[in-house]
Amino acid sequence: DAGVIQSPRHEVTEMGQEVTLRCKPISGHDYLFWYRQTMMRGLELLIYFNNNVPIDDSGMPEDRFSAKMPNASFSTLKIQPSEPRDSAVYFCASSLGPQPQHFGDGTRLSIL
Amino acid sequence: DAKTTQPPSMDCAEGRAANLPCNHSTISGNEYVYWYRQIHSQGPQYIIHGLKNNETNEMASLIITEDRKSSTLILPHATLRDTAVYYCIVRSQNDYKLSFGAGTTVTVRA
Secondary structure (H helix, E strand, O other): OOOOEEEOOEEEEOOOOOEEEEEEOOOOOOEEEEEEEEOOOEEEEEEEEEOOEEEEOOOOOOOOEEEEEEEOOEEEEEEOOOOHHHOEEEEEEEEOOOOOOEEOOOEEEEEO | OOOOEOOOEEEEEOOOOEEEEEEOOOOOOOEEEEEEEEOOOOOOEEEEEEOOOOEEOOOOEEEEOOOOOEEEEEEOOOOHHHOEEEEEEEEEOOOOOOOOOOOEEEEEEO
């Protein structure tokens, strides 16, 4: 069975550039989550969706970050403009209702 | 606010059982105990969860004390591939947020 698929796996770009991270959740799952992991702050939830609708975006750091879910099989997390402090590993996860969340292998983002 | 307390690290011999403790003294009656692990360069992987009864699956066993203030994750026969950071998390079924703490770094040695 295909798990959560994230792309790209690695992204290196210069500050000020727009960055788009992509996620394909597990088919049939109705919840989608975006997390960020850094050494300083650990794993933290940024935003989550239910049936393509954002439910809680209180973890989104600032207006430079935006997330969309245009359909049940695709979501994006966009950073514009990017800054060096956005460097982190970004994970996407999905779940069926309150069942355990399943994570992708993440996108390692480096902003120079 | 941390809801769980775990030792920062522990070592385990390959082939032996690994017992990972977790304290959650402020757990509410409707909160479950979840365990995830994160192997280097991978996303967190769900292991097991329980409410008050002990649980077992193909990966591990979860023992929850009667007062539910602590629990132990048991890896029955640790292998080198079990080396990872293990996270103990409490959440209610209607709270979709997973709050990851620092976890326990488990190193399985040959």
